[in-house]
Amino acid sequence: MTTQPTGPASGTAPAPEAGAVLETGVAGDGLDLEAAQSVLGVDDSRFRHDYLEVRGLRVEFDGFVAVQGVDLTVTAGDLRFLIGPNGAGKTTIVDAITGLAAASGSVQFGGVDLLGKKTHRIARAGVGRTFQTASVFEELSVLQNLDIAAGAGRGPLALLRRRTSTPEAVEQALETVGLAHLRDVQAGILAHGQKQWLEIGMLLVQDARLLLLDEPVAGMSQAEREQTGELLQRIGAQRTVVVVEHDMEFLRAFASSVTVLHLGQVLAEGTYAEVQADPRVQEVYLGSAGATRGARRRGAAPTSAAPTTDEKEA
Numbered sequence: 001m002t003t004q005p006t007g008p009a010s011g012t013a014p015a016p017e018a019g020a021v022l023e024t025g026v027a028g029d030g031l032d033l034e035a036a037q038s039v040l041g042v043d044d045s046r047f048r049h050d051y052l053e054v055r056g057l058r059v060e061f062d063g064f065v066a067v068q069g070v071d072l073t074v075t076a077g078d079l080r081f082l083i084g085p086n087g088a089g090k091t092t093i094v095d096a097i098t099g100l101a102a103a104s105g106s107v108q109f110g111g112v113d114l115l116g117k118k119t120h121r122i123a124r125a126g127v128g129r130t131f132q133t134a135s136v137f138e139e140l141s142v143l144q145n146l147d148i149a150a151g152a153g154r155g156p157l158a159l160l161r162r163r164t165s166t167p168e169a170v171e172q173a174l175e176t177v178g179l180a181h182l183r184d185v186q187a188g189i190l191a192h193g194q195k196q197w198l199e200i201g202m203l204l205v206q207d208a209r210l211l212l213l214d215e216p217v218a219g220m221s222q223a224e225r226e227q228t229g230e231l232l233q234r235i236g237a238q239r240t241v242v243v244v245e246h247d248m249e250f251l252r253a254f255a256s257s258v259t260v261l262h263l264g265q266v267l268a269e270g271t272y273a274e275v276q277a278d279p280r281v282q283e284v285y286l287g288s289a290g291a292t293r294g295a296r297r298r299g300a301a302p303t304s305a306a307p308t309t310d311e312k313e314a
């Protein structure tokens, strides 16, 4: 049966791309990349600026300020989780970064200013996102979905040319997300988790170097969650990954760092243990401030699944 949940292949992650190791030093404390590069002989030109830098982000909807003064720095190799009660502004931040919501402030990735650019220009700058509802082409096969995603980065003439073999990037994405054995299966009959993996695979073949994933494990089984967490860690080791999530169990298991948002602002930032121990975070989740502000939930764990004191030993 082809619809069995099958985890992303472990141990098949591609070798780290050149420069990925150096990258983590970019926003760090004084690693001399020039010197490191000359010693190691690594051409990291493609990755050296691969970090997301958001400064003073502000988004307003008809007078309602949904996001205000948000600063966020995420480097490659850091698997960053964005959490916060319903309506905190998580999706709006992702929308602003990807050009779907008008914003002020500044957003840079890879040394490129993203704010004010059209969505396709932002995608071309190496930024990809998923939505809470997987958006794959249900009628097409897994391979065809990836092929189309790969085509998004090619010119019209190259797209018209018939392919004689599966492109390397597509082959690698199939392996990474664990769908190689399902390549000819119609995407519509994939299990829920597999569709999310396919969508992540589509970002990989588009060569997205910044991936913004909005509640990727919502609605997944426990097994699928674990497989997804491992997949995100593998991808996050080489790329810049930001995950919006509510599920604290998932967060505790897989987050390298966490940014907590509340009422459109950053409330706390640090490791899972740090933010979980922060009284302000506990207040927001457990106190009345954690109640929704008329925002809608879409299938994720309830807000009350947020940090609790009995999770302290994590």
Ligand SMILES: Nc1ncnc2c1ncn2[C@@H]1O[C@H](COP(=O)(O)OP(=O)(O)OP(=O)(O)O)[C@@H](O)[C@H]1O
Binding pocket: 061, 064, 066, 084, 085, 086, 087, 088, 089, 090, 091, 092, 093, 293, 294, 295, 296, 297, 298
């Ligand atoms: N297009 C819009 N027009 C008006 N208000 C909006 C719009 N999009 C979002 N908002 C409001 O902005 C605030 C932030 O919404 P956002 O969707 O970013 O929250 P979120 O943190 O992603 O919440 P959730 O956990 O429910 O997904 C909410 O109060 C929401 O109602």
Ligand SMILES: [Mg+2]
Binding pocket: 090, 091, 092
């Ligand atoms: Mg949201």
